[in-house]
Amino acid sequence: MPSNDPVDVLIIGAGASGAAVAWSLADTRMHIVCMEQGDWTNPSEYPTNYPDWEQRLAGSDSIDPNVRGRDTDYPINNDDSPISVVNFNGVGGGTILYAAHFPRMHPSDFRVRTLDGVADDWPVSYDTLEPYFAENDRMMGVSGLAGDPSYPPKQPPLPPLPLGRLGETVAQGFNRLGWHWWPADSAIISRPYEGRDECKNLGPCTSGCAQGAKSSTDITYWPVALRKGVELWTRCRVREITVNAEGMADGVVYYDAEGEERHQRAEVVVLACNGVGTPRILLNSTSPQFPDGLANRSGQVGRNLMFHPVGFVRGYFEERLDSHMGPQGCCMLSNQFYETNPERDFVRGYMMQIVRGGVWPWTTAMQGAATGDIPWGPKHHEAFQRRFDHSANIGVLCEDLPEEHNTVTLDPELADSDGIPSPKISYTLSENSRRMLDHGVARAKEVMEAAGAVDVVGGGPARIAGWHLLGTARMGTDPETSVVNSWGRSHDVKNLFIVDGSIFVTSGGVNPTSTIQALALYVADTMKKNLATLFD
Amino acid sequence: MNDGLIASDAPFTPEEREILGALADTLVPASEDGVMPSAGELDIAGYVAGNAADFLPELGEILAGLDAGFAEEPLGIRVEHVKAFSEARPESFQRLLAEVYGCYYQDARVLEGIGAGAGPPFPRGNTVEPGDLSLLDPVMGSSTNWRREVPR
Numbered sequence: 001m002p003s004n005d006p007v008d009v010l011i012i013g014a015g016a017s018g019a020a021v022a023w024s025l026a027d028t029r030m031h032i033v034c035m036e037q038g039d040w041t042n043p044s045e046y047p048t049n050y051p052d053w054e055q056r057l058a059g060s061d062s063i064d065p066n067v068r069g070r071d072t073d074y075p076i077n078n079d080d081s082p083i084s085v086v087n088f089n090g091v092g093g094g095t096i097l098y099a100a101h102f103p104r105m106h107p108s109d110f111r112v113r114t115l116d117g118v119a120d121d122w123p124v125s126y127d128t129l130e131p132y133f134a135e136n137d138r139m140m141g142v143s144g145l146a147g148d149p150s151y152p153p154k155q156p157p158l159p160p161l162p163l164g165r166l167g168e169t170v171a172q173g174f175n176r177l178g179w180h181w182w183p184a185d186s187a188i189i190s191r192p193y194e195g196r197d198e199c200k201n202l203g204p205c206t207s208g209c210a211q212g213a214k215s216s217t218d219i220t221y222w223p224v225a226l227r228k229g230v231e232l233w234t235r236c237r238v239r240e241i242t243v244n245a246e247g248m249a250d251g252v253v254y255y256d257a258e259g260e261e262r263h264q265r266a267e268v269v270v271l272a273c274n275g276v277g278t279p280r281i282l283l284n285s286t287s288p289q290f291p292d293g294l295a296n297r298s299g300q301v302g303r304n305l306m307f308h309p310v311g312f313v314r315g316y317f318e319e320r321l322d323s324h325m326g327p328q329g330c331c332m333l334s335n336q337f338y339e340t341n342p343e344r345d346f347v348r349g350y351m352m353q354i355v356r357g358g359v360w361p362w363t364t365a366m367q368g369a370a371t372g373d374i375p376w377g378p379k380h381h382e383a384f385q386r387r388f389d390h391s392a393n394i395g396v397l398c399e400d401l402p403e404e405h406n407t408v409t410l411d412p413e414l415a416d417s418d419g420i421p422s423p424k425i426s427y428t429l430s431e432n433s434r435r436m437l438d439h440g441v442a443r444a445k446e447v448m449e450a451a452g453a454v455d456v457v458g459g460g461p462a463r464i465a466g467w468h469l470l471g472t473a474r475m476g477t478d479p480e481t482s483v484v485n486s487w488g489r490s491h492d493v494k495n496l497f498i499v500d501g502s503i504f505v506t507s508g509g510v511n512p513t514s515t516i517q518a519l520a521l522y523v524a525d526t527m528k529k530n531l532a533t534l535f536d
Numbered sequence: 537m538n539d540g541l542i543a544s545d546a547p548f549t550p551e552e553r554e555i556l557g558a559l560a561d562t563l564v565p566a567s568e569d570g571v572m573p574s575a576g577e578l579d580i581a582g583y584v585a586g587n588a589a590d591f592l593p594e595l596g597e598i599l600a601g602l603d604a605g606f607a608e609e610p611l612g613i614r615v616e617h618v619k620a621f622s623e624a625r626p627e628s629f630q631r632l633l634a635e636v637y638g639c640y641y642q643d644a645r646v647l648e649g650i651g652a653g654a655g656p657p658f659p660r661g662n663t664v665e666p667g668d669l670s671l672l673d674p675v676m677g678s679s680t681n682w683r684r685e686v687p688r
């Protein structure tokens with residue numbers, strides 16, 4: 001219960017990384033409190049329980065916080081960006097709505113300066129993180145198939161999810177071209193696991209999983225962390241982190257469920273609010289010692305925002321592919337074009353994510369109306385039947401390199417329901433990303449054609465696709481050019497840690513949550529090993 | 537029909553409902569093989585009242601704007617009327633289409649007709665074929681293609 005006695009560790013944000021760090025730090029038996037602005041969600045209220053689930057997805061349960069507009073959300077100004085931010089604000093954070101595609105970053109992703117002469121190397125390596133990847137896979141419950149030649153050896157704890165007709169069909173396209181593909185690592189359980197029942201192939205995982213098969217942190221890490229004694233305070237929205245005369249963090253100012261302003265003292269503060277929420281709090285935490293925002297002596301807070309620009313290619317097939325069923329984002333992937341190839345006109349690369357779903361009945365009819373493919377009137381049924389359940393999609397997920405001018409700043413006018421300034425996103429697609437995207441879209445079209453598609457469409461970047469929020473409080477060894485050190489501790493404020501996607505140095509070309517959580521576990525473990533000298 | 541939808545008291549007069557039925561029929565007629573019902577067979581007015589009440593006044597205006605004889609016209613003529621309306625008021629038309637499709641693609645008979653299974657996805661679930669993992673043989677046979685951190 002809230003009181004103003006100082007807590008040992010105050011974690012802000014109960015999403016992917018906040019849950020992992022809370023669970024790991026609980027071993028210390030310290031007094032740990034996590035403040036989360038949102039609520040617990042109730043799976044029996046997820047859209048797939050209701051006949052109008054598709055309409056809910058487009059409105060009250062949208063992945064876009066500006067459309068969802070709950071008082072637990074904060075509005076985001078995306079006017080100055082071709083890609084807009086999507087998220088979820090509540091216990092579980094983005095994992096409530098994520099598609100749970102769970103690839104790890106590759107070894108080369110941590111060494112891009114050494115290998116390719118761009119951006120910076122990470123101060124940690126794949127090998128350092130490997131045990132944490134494995135631990136996280138066990139804690140979350142990950143399904144997949146060992147033996148992927150595009151990775152060092154790894155063993156997912158559960159067998160892979162079904163490929164289905166859709167996967168088989170697209171796989172044949174890859175095989176005809178002689179290109180790499182592999183069943184996806186997925187944070188979705190293919191068999192009963194740790195008291196949870198297996199995936200029932202409902203389809204719309206990005207509306208929340210009513211079955212509890214998708215590994216969101218409210219049902220994986222959090223129950224265990226709470227049993228270990230961590231306190232989770234919901235409806236507590238942090239406005240700023242306060243500092244004492246020595247420039248150390250000494251607590252937070254937050255608003256409780258009634259909108260009352262409160263102060264909570266803490267010995268250690270851990271930020272886990274994602275690549276947009278974290279710089280927002282830091283920039284809003286100004287003081288005479290930190291006039292430009294907390295932990296921002298480098299000027300890097302809020303800079304280097306990376307999304308993964310995404311292109312989509314859709315192929316339509318004569319045969320029925322059962323496209324509307326099965327885990328929407330998790331089928332298979334290809335790393336054929338993942339690594340830099342000097343013969344291409346861009347550096348670094350992309351992953352192809354073969355996805356089903358998103359082509360549900362009402363959505364199919366509405367999309368068909370927008371493109372003119374499925375007319376209303378006498379020809380409606382014939383056109384609808386040709387499209388519905390006859391498509392496969394490939395997402396081309398491009399590595400985004402850090403650029404200082406891609407920023408999260410505080411909007412001078414927009415604010416949330418507690419009056420905290422909203423984030424403003426300023427982002428431009430780089431020439432490198434543009435070329436990569438064009439290359440990927442063209443290759444994905446080749447796959448669809450090789451797989452036998454009769455009609456292929458696609459392009460990018462997709463707009464409502466800012467799922468991955470990275471880089472805005474980067475790690476590094478140099479306090480002049482980075483915000484946190486190699487284990488997430490602020491260079492400027494020695495009792496302030498950051499564990500979410502904002503500490504990424506580069507983005508890799510894969511969905512980031514597996515790496516975000518491995519990194520959070522690594523930071524927690526390093527804190528535990530250094531408890532006696534934590535602030536030295 | 538319309539299982540599970542919340543229908544409120546009839547929001548329109550019988551004449552308006554007749555026009556609405558004809559309008560919905562025009563947008564989604566029954567399929568020739570009789571498998572798919574027409575949208576006019578469903579309770580569109582009840583659906584809008586229960587699920588999209590903010591659209592009721594606009595829908596009332598749309599119906600008032602259609603000729604009283606609209607419902608009696610043959611399909612071809614109704615299609616021409618609706619086309620003209622869609623060009624004159626594209627936003628209203630989009631909303632109308634979204635609600636008519638919304639009602640239609642929640643209907644049990646429709647969902648079964650398209651092979652999607654009636655009712656919401658949960659708790660029903662779906663069966664997806666596991667797929668043939670021997671398709672991976674050529675990929676497994678290829679040389680290791682992950683790139684080492686330190687070039688060798």
Ligand SMILES: Cc1cc2nc3c(=O)[nH]c(=O)nc-3n(C[C@H](O)[C@H](O)[C@H](O)COP(=O)(O)OP(=O)(O)OC[C@H]3O[C@@H](n4cnc5c(N)ncnc54)[C@H](O)[C@@H]3O)c2cc1C
Pocket residue numbers: 012013014015016017018035036037038063086087088089090091092093094095097098099100101102206236237238239272273274275277278281329467468469499500501502511512513514516
């Ligand atoms: C629709 C969708 C699909 C996605 N699909 C995938 C996928 O397939 N694979 C993948 O790897 N990733 C996916 N992602 C991204 C994934 O959700 C994120 O990478 C991950 O959740 C980020 O973890 P995080 O800990 O950095 O932050 P989050 O999980 O976003 O958690 C941040 C938490 O902090 C809280 N918070 C923020 N500000 C405050 C404040 N001021 N006070 C108190 N609390 C605050 C928020 O409410 C939130 O709960 C997807 C995301 C979305 C939205």
Ligand code: SF4
Pocket residue numbers: 188198199200201202203204205206208209210211212213214326327328
């Ligand atoms: S497909 Fe599986 S993981 Fe996705 S919502 Fe359905 S049961 Fe959950």
